[in-house]
Amino acid sequence: MPLLEVNNLRTYFHTRNGIVRAVDGVSFSVEKGKTIGIVGESGSGKSVSCYSLLGLLPMPPGRIESGEAIFDRNTDLLSCGEKVLRTVRGKRIGMIFQDPMTSLNPYMRIADQIIEPLRLHMGMDKGSALKKAIHALDEVGIPEPDNRITMYPHEFSGGMRQRVMIAMALITNPEILIADEPTTALDVTIQKQILDLIKKRQKELGTAVIFITHDLAVISEICEDVNIMYAGRIIERASATELFANPRHAYTRSLLKSIPANQTKGEKLYTIPGLPPDTSQIIPGCAFRERNQIGDQSKCLTDSRPEFKEIEPNHWAQDCPGCLS
């Protein structure tokens, strides 16, 4: 039994311009101590999936239409209600966000922010919580932690703030860490440090990680299993080694092809033409058909959405003949 099992999650936004099907039937599972990656373009629904799990979406306009997310065998995160969810959020599931510059409260000292999970969930007194917080900052590589903990976020650099976020998210030893593009807003040298830090802390604590990103290089670095998302659905899933060696779906192949390092020097860089489909319209067939250049566009399904199938052992993909050819 996996630690977290998400089945058929649908999250829709009811806006003035119609219903946006941001997440449209997503299923995945997280094993204890493992790392799964969720990859996709902006707007593919990767962040919304994870926010749905923790009830962090603004509702309205967001609404979870269907699905279940069984955490630790008995708690359905989607239906357990705010009160139970609050005992999970920040205690058993931690989360770090994309932009460390805006994700920390500028009006509060680092100390007050970082001890908050301990005070809320562990009932620790201020003194011992502070001691633990200083230790946590030390573990994520912040120099002079007992001095820096009294500072405000604006006195830290971007990389340092992301370290603080990681320390804060992991301070209660959560079973799952959701990392929502934690390296996107950082420059490349800092990215590497942050990734290494997440890996190191994961190893030490045995935390499972859900890693959301649009950066395939990051995924290959950190994840064991990879889910590729497109237009609110998962279109391909395999282990990282399998996926990078043997990508099947046309979208995955296009993504890999558009990595600049994989292309011949001097030639025009490959990009996927067009834009992701508008999810407020019902897509009758294969969502990738119009942008499909690598597969056979003419064979793409037009009348029914392709099924998500195990096309090879432990390698799942949307079964659209045009995209798989």
Next chain:
Amino acid sequence: MIRFIINRLLQGLLVLFALYTITFFLAKAMPGEPFTTEKNISEEAKAYQRALYGLDKSMLEQYLRYPINIVTEGSFAVSTSKGRPVRDIIAQSFPNSLILGLSALGIAICIGVPLGVISAMRKNSWVDWGSMSIAMIGICVPAFTVGPLLQIYIAAHLPGLKVAGWGSPIDIILPALTLGLTTAAYLARLTRGGMLEILSQDFIRTARAKGVPSNKLITRHALRGGLLPAIAFIGPSFAALISGSFIVETIFQVPGMGQHFVNAVIARDEFLLLGVALFFGFLIVIMNLAADILTGILDPRVRLDSNQK
């Protein structure tokens, strides 16, 4: 911090001097003079009066003498219409305005801030819609409408409350309510706006992801930043509240300072006019400074002292 305060006070001194200059020449530009009355006063008597108040000197001499007297003698001249030192007049009427203004501000904060916070928390609900409509009405309806309405529908029916007058502490209630409601309405709108801005920030999502319950989310995480616009507004409006309102004082017969702003003009009493105008200017400078210091305390990113670090 000390450096910042000294800097600002020096700037304030410049502002006050500019205010003095403008008020002085505007007062001089008024038609007539303090001793123009319907009674037929002989030219000799008028000349005697002018000499008594130093109004026979040249314009430049008068312009320079007033601030010099303030600095050297602490004297704000003598009111030509009341025949008493302006300082005494302000010292006597300001405490009444101060008490009234403080009560009004208290009412404004106690009504406006919670209303704004609740509206922001329940955005686009009927609570939000209702309280913001009331706030809009509060901003639009002038004091000379609210005051008489309170007199007719509340003071006339409740024992203990007087329609007008200034004697027992209970007399403060109605004028303070009249004076405070408009400020409460502004505060409600500013607080709502500030809170909505903060509640949409990423760090609020972080706090929720930590499992912070919604009441603590407001009090610990959002309120500090959300109140900043309201505080910037409270500073100068506090100065306006405690320096008295002519309308409210007239309606409720309060012996405050607000009456002097208007009566001094009517009586062409330039010394009283200068006195209350400068005093009001002084309050504005001080309250703005206080608001800035408070902002600096609430928002650690605001560094008051630009030379530091």
